[in-house]
Amino acid sequence: MVRKTAIIASGAAVAVVVAVAVLFLLQSTPTRPAEPIRIGLVVPLSSPGAYTQGEEIKQGAEIAVEEVNAKGGIRGRQIVLYVEDSQGLPEKGRAVVEKLITRDSVHAIVGEYHSAVAMAEIEVINRYGIPMVLASTWADALREKEYAPVFNVSPYNAGNADHIVKFLMHIGATTVIMLNEDTDYGVGLAKAMQDAIRRLNAPIRFSSETVERTSKDFTPVLLKYKTTPPDILVTAVTPPGGFLLWKQAYEVGLAPTAKTLLYDASGSFQRYTEMWPAVGKGGQYMAGFAPYAPHMKLTETGKKVVETFKQKYGREPTYLVMQGYDAMKAMLTAIQTADSTEPGKIIQALREISFEGTRGTIKFSKERGVYFQQWKEIPVLSLQYTQVDQSIAQATILFPVEYATGRLARPPSS
Incomplete structure (x- = not known):
């Protein structure tokens, strides 16, 4: 009986020694950082x-x-x-x-x-x-x-087009020309605009023309529309081509004018620090699509x-x-x-x-x-610059009406 007790005691002592050794090793070994x-x-x-x-x-x-x-x-x-x-x-x-x-x-x-x-x-x-x-x-x-x-x-194009068409209806536009870039985005937005006009039963005569995004001269295309100018010239051309297109639209006298509003559907006109040096006076009275403005909610x-x-x-x-x-x-x-x-x-x-x-x-x-797997309810706006060198925070929010900070302005008639 005494011998059995001694064996048990000896085994317990060994277990304690082993536990202490393991604890010492754990404490002395640097912890490996979690995998990033x-x-x-x-x-x-x-x-x-x-x-x-x-x-x-x-x-x-x-x-x-x-x-x-x-x-x-x-x-x-x-x-x-x-x-x-x-x-x-x-x-x-x-x-x-x-x-x-x-x-x-x-x-x-x-x-x-x-x-x-x-x-x-x-x-x-x-x-x-x-x-x-x-x-x-x-x-x-x-x-x-x-x-x-x-x-x-x-x-996304379908949602953007819905917003733009509703804005066009809001301001009473009936004739719209769209110049879109030769990309999946540009061609897709032109199609989405046509679909939105049909879906919303909008009283708008709409036509579009695809242009090269990298073109250095949009003048020949713009001059085609000067004899019978539309209510709105919508552009879907990203910079630097978009900036050049707006500048040339102003230089040929097509838009913006008292008759024809210039509207950017690409969201690029928000880049005012780059836009104003590139476009100058051509940006005054320009309106456009914006997924964000500093003065929005x-x-x-x-x-x-x-x-x-x-x-x-x-x-x-x-x-x-x-x-x-x-x-x-x-x-x-x-x-x-x-x-x-x-x-x-x-x-x-x-x-x-x-x-x-x-x-x-x-x-x-x-x-x-x-x-499909899209943030469907993303808020978007239509804004307008009324003065040269305005920042996006100074632009007028035109639409939706619940966000509006002012009304559409047009250049004086010549």
Whole structure:
């Protein structure tokens, strides 16, 4: 009996020694940091892409990442951005998305500005099943493919066209000419405008013409319409071509005039620091489509993003900053909700999340077609500059009427 007790006591002593040794080793071994969450960011950052726009999407996305990392990341995992330049080229966009997935092993991807580039990128995204939130790609064809991993927080042609047609009806326009660029975005918006006019039963005679986005001379096209000018000349041409088109429309005396309003459907006229030096007096009385204005109603999140951006860069953010932020926040919210970096779980979370973005509550539609996995209720405005060198914050909000800060102004009759 005594011998048995001694064996038990001896065994207990050994167990204590082993436990102490293990504890010592655990305390003396450095804790391995949690694996970071790797997010790819794809935007145009060099020519021939719209590199200024790409940089602004990047700036907004970085603010979203910095906010999360400052709070300890997601479940203790920091977010690491892998930034790639798509250069505004579909083949380059396809290649960098493939690299991000196969070489960098990113868990998800955010970004893009050019619809044509995104069309190439989402083929790779769909093949690998990696989630992607598009930041500023307006072509409806992207949604019509109904690819399960692809989501969109930006304005979209069908919604934009509805807004523009309602604005045209509001101001009583009956004849409209549209000059659209030769891209998926431009051609798609022209079609969306025709569809919206039919759907809304608008009393508008509408025609469109496709022009080269990179053209250096739009004068021959503009002169065709001067003999019988429309009520409104709508342009869907992104800069630098868009700036040149507006300048030449003014120089040939087509628009803006007392008869013909000049309306930008690309959202580019908000880039007033670049527009005024390029367009000059041609921008006075110009109106346009805007997904954001500093004097529109923002959420608390939106107000914080504006303040952070001003502190970092010393100027007002554009709508692209807001969309870059919203796209990244959507992805990070889905990863946190899923509590996983497994692609299928992130995709499922994206389908179900509802969260506060910069300009409203963001949730993705489950409808088919052009609304597929789109933030359908994104707020948009029509604005007008009435003086040369106005900032976007000084522009008059014309429409919707509940946001209006003034009425449409026209140049005096010559």
